[in-house]
Amino acid sequence: MTSTDMPRPKPGVLDIAAYVPGRETVHGAAKVYKLSSNETPLGPSPKVAEAIAAKNADFALYPDGSAHVLREAIGRAHGLNPNNIMCGNGSDELLGLLCQTYLAPGDEGLFTEHGFLVYKIQIKAAGATPVAVPDDEGLTADVDRLLGAVTERTKIVFLANPNNPTGTYIPVSEVRRLHAGLPPHVVLVLDAAYAEYVRRNDYEAGVELVSNHSNVVMTRTFSKIHGLAGLRIGWMYAHEAIIDACNRVRGPFNVNSLAIIAGAAAIGDRAHVERAVAHNDLWLGKVTEALEGLGLATTPSVGNFVLVHFPETPGKTAAEADEFLGSRGFVLRRVAGYGLPNALRMTIGSEEANLGVIEALKSFMASTS
Ligand SMILES: *Cc1c(COP(=O)(O)O)cnc(C)c1O
Numbered sequence: 040m041t042s043t044d045m046p047r048p049k050p051g052v053l054d055i056a057a058y059v060p061g062r063e064t065v066h067g068a069a070k071v072y073k074l075s076s077n078e079t080p081l082g083p084s085p086k087v088a089e090a091i092a093a094k095n096a097d098f099a100l101y102p103d104g105s106a107h108v109l110r111e112a113i114g115r116a117h118g119l120n121p122n123n124i125m126c127g128n129g130s131d132e133l134l135g136l137l138c139q140t141y142l143a144p145g146d147e148g149l150f151t152e153h154g155f156l157v158y159k160i161q162i163k164a165a166g167a168t169p170v171a172v173p174d175d176e177g178l179t180a181d182v183d184r185l186l187g188a189v190t191e192r193t194k195i196v197f198l199a200n201p202n203n204p205t206g207t208y209i210p211v212s213e214v215r216r217l218h219a220g221l222p223p224h225v226v227l228v229l230d231a232a233y234a235e236y237v238r239r240n241d242y243e244a245g246v247e248l249v250s251n252h253s254n255v256v257m258t259r260t261f262s263k264i265h266g267l268a269g270l271r272i273g274w275m276y277a278h279e280a281i282i283d284a285c286n287r288v289r290g291p292f293n294v295n296s297l298a299i300i301a302g303a304a305a306i307g308d309r310a311h312v313e314r315a316v317a318h319n320d321l322w323l324g325k326v327t328e329a330l331e332g333l334g335l336a337t338t339p340s341v342g343n344f345v346l347v348h349f350p351e352t353p354g355k356t357a358a359e360a361d362e363f364l365g366s367r368g369f370v371l372r373r374v375a376g377y378g379l380p381n382a383l384r385m386t387i388g389s390e391e392a393n394l395g396v397i398e399a400l401k402s403f404m405a406s407t408s
Contacts, residue, residue, distance in 0.1 A: 049166060050144075050166070051163050051164075051166055052163070052164065054163060055160055055163045055164065056160075056376070057160075058156055058157060058160055059376065060076065061073070061075025061076035061077075061370070061372045062075050062365075062370050062372075063075075063370070064370065065365040065366070065368060065370055067366060068365070068366065068367060068368030069368065070368050071368045071370060072368055072369050072370065072388055072389075072391075072392040072395060072396075073370050073386075074369060074370060074371050074372075074385050074386040074387075074388045074392060074396065075370045075371055075372040075384075075386065076268070076372070076386065077203065077233075077263055077342070077343055077344050077386045078262070078263070078266065078268050078386065079263065079264060079265075079266045079315050079343065080318070080387075080388045080389040080392065081266060081311070081314060081315050081318060082266045083265060083266035083267050083301070083305055083311075084265070084266070084304065084305050084308035084311035085308075085311075086304040086305065086307065086308045086311070087267070087301045087304045087305050089304070090300050090301065090303070090304035091297065091300055091301060091304075094300045096296045096297065096300060097296075098296060098297075100296075101292050102292050102294060102295055102296040102299060103299065104291045104292050104293075106126040106294045106299050107121075108299055108300075108303050109126050109272070109274075109294065109298075109299045109302045109303050110124045110125075110126060110274075111303075112302070112303035112306050112307060113126075113274055113302075113306055115307070116306045116307060116309075117246070117276075119246070119276055122279060122282070123249070123276055123277060123278070123279060123282060124274055124275070124276055124282075125274065125275050125277070125282050125285055125286065125289070126272065126273070126274045126293075126294045126299075126302070127272075127273045127274065127275070127289070127293055127294065128271045128272075128273070128293050128294060128295075128298075129260065129262060129271040129272065129273045130230065130232060130258045130259065130260040130262075130273025130274070130275070131157050131273065132271075132273065132289075132293060133258050133273050133274070133275045133285075134157050134158065134161050134197070134228070134230070134258065135157075135161040135164065135165075136285050136288055136289050137161075137195065137226065137228060137256060137275075137285065138161040138162055138164065138165040138167070138195065139161075139164075139165050139288050140281075140284050140285050140287075140288050141194050141195050141226050141284075142162060142165040142166070142167035142194055142195060143165070143166065143167065143194075144166040144167060145167070145168070145192060146165075146167040146168070146192055146193075146194040146195075147167060147168045147169075147170050147190060147192045147193045147194065148162035148165075148167050148168070148169055148170065148193075148194065148195045148196075148197065149170045149172055149185060149188055149189065149193060149195070149196045149197065150162075150169070150170075150171060150172070150196070150197040150198075151171070151172055151173075151174055151180045151181075151185070151197075151198065151199075151202065152171050152172060152173045152174050152378060153174055153178055153202065153204065153205050153377050153378055153379060154171075154180075154197060154198075154199055154202060155197075155199045155202070155203050155230065156376060156377065158197040159171070162195070167194070168192075170188055170193075172184050172185050172188045174205070174207075177207065177338070177339075178202075178205040178207055178338050178346070179202075179205070179207040179208075179209060180198055180200070180202065180207070180209050180213075182209065182213050182216050182217045182220070185198075185217060186217065186220040186221070189220075189221065189222070189225065193222075193225055194224075194225060194226065195225065195226045195227075195228060196217075196221065196225060196226070196227050196228065197228045197230060198214070198217070198227070198228065198229055198230065199230040199232065200214065200229055200230070200231060200242075200244075200245075201233045201234075201236075201237060201340070201341045201342045203232065203233070203342065203344070203384075204344070204346055204372065204374045204377050204379065204382075204384040205338050205340075205346055206338055206339070206340025206341060206342045206344060206345055206346055207338060207339070207340070207341070208237060208239070208242055208341050210239070210241035210242060211241060211242060211243040211247075212241065214229065214243070214245065214248065215248065218248055218252065218255060221254070223253075223254055224254065225254060226254055226255075226256060226281070227248075227254060227255045227256070228256045228258060229244070229245035229248070229249075229255065229256065229257045229258070230258045231244035231245055231257055231258065231259055232258070232259065232260045232262070232263055233263055233264075233341070233342040233343060234259065235263075235264040235312055235315075235316060236263075236264060236315075236316060236319050236341065236342050236343050237341045237342070238316075238320060238341070239341060242341070244257055244259070245257035245276075246276065249276050249277055249278070252278070253278040253280060253281070254278070254281075255277070255278075256275050256276070256277040256281060257275060257276045257277070258273060258274070258275045259273065259274050259275070259276075260272070260273045260274075261273065261301075261302050261305060261306075263343065264312055264315050264316070264343070265302075265305040265306065265312070266305070266315075267298075267301055267302065267305055270295075270297060270298045270301050270302070271295075271298060272294065272298045272301070272302045318387075319343045319387050322387045322388075322390070322393050323340060323343070323345065323387050325393065326345060326385070326387060326393050326396075326397065327339075327340070327345055329397045330345070330347055330397070330400070333397075333400055333401055333404050334404060335347050335348065335349065335400065335404070336348040338382075343386060343387045344384050344385060344386045344387060345384070345385050345387070346374070346379070346382050346383075346384050347371075347382060347383050347384070347385055348381055348382045349381050349382065349383070350381075351381060354406070354407075355403075355404070356381065357373065357375075357380065357381050357382055357383050358373070358380075359403075360383060360400065360403055361373055361383055363399065363402075363403045364383075364396065364399055364400070364403070367395070367399045368395075369392070369395060369396050369399055371383045371384060371385050371386075371396075372384040372385075372386075
């Protein structure tokens with residue numbers, strides 16, 4: 040049999056570079072600290088385990104396809120109409136669903152140069168053309184450049200705010216300016232996966248923009264501050280017309296029964312979220328300061344992770360630092376795939392993990408070989 044006899048994926052699929060998740064483990068270290076995927080060291084709310092134990096869900100039955108209970112809980116927690124909310128198997132699913140719904144071959148999808156890799160993958164999977172737009176010098180989204188890249192073929196614009204892996208954000212005034220400059224038929228997707236962590240008066244996740252316009256979507260996740268990455272729960276808030284269109288495309292039971300119960304319990308526990316924010320506030324500051332003290336540049340972050348820049352000097356590179364940290368059980372994220380070959384992304388972890396990384400990097404920077 041020759042390869043021409045084989046089924047051939049549609050054009051574009053084999054150009055996709057598959058997403059590489061943060062490493063989970065390393066060999067040889069006695070204890071492993073996973074700081075590669077921006078999960079929370081606090082874990083989920085204790086209310087999650089209670090709700091799962093109490094609920095007695097019948098797993099022989101299909102889940103509620105509209106995830107009604109979860110949408111109601113999200114609506115209550117955020118003061119939003121549940122009819123404008125759709126839940127997904129992680130927000131990744133929703134990002135893909137938006138591409139499948141709004142992009143056809145020939146269309147263009149925009150995202151920022153160092154933006155989340157899922158956008159590019161999903162734009163290509165929809166058969167459309169991905170367009171990466173350069174950031175400014177501070178690795179921050181540049182609204183003028185984004186608007187300058189819009190053509191009549193542009194159908195969707197993705198903005199992670201704050202962005203992963205840079206940790207940078209743009210203020211609500213800039214998001215509004217971006218929206219105002221887009222033609223009304225272009226969907227603006229505001230990916231606010233880290234919104235809860237941001238402590239800036241000029242930041243907004245996007246609720247107001249969605250509420251006032253029919254072409255804006257805000258996506259959120261339970262994977263980060265809510266500590267439920269393993270259950271895969273995300274949601275989006277959008278105009279009814281967008282929800283209606285995506286509802287036609289999505290899988291009918293895309294959110295499982297366990298996720299619905301757990302998510303509804305997690306989002307009601309405001310105190311747990313506040314603990315996670317307080318932990319992050321404290322340690323993001325301490326870690327950043329300590330890294331700078333070791334002579335390592337960092338990009339100012341408003342998320343639960345920090346981008347650390349390494350010199351290109353042999354012996355001191357990001358790749359070598361990654362190796363060194365890994366052998367001591369500290370798993371960070373290489374970000375060469377994001378166009379940042381000289382940096383590592385570190386998730387803010389437990390006190391023990393954070394101090395361990397700092398200690399290890401101190402040895403790394405001091406070593407002469
Ligand atoms: C982690 C992350 C998400 C969340 O993805 P899930 O599929 O909900 O786990 C979305 N966007 C960005 C930018 C992220 O970093």
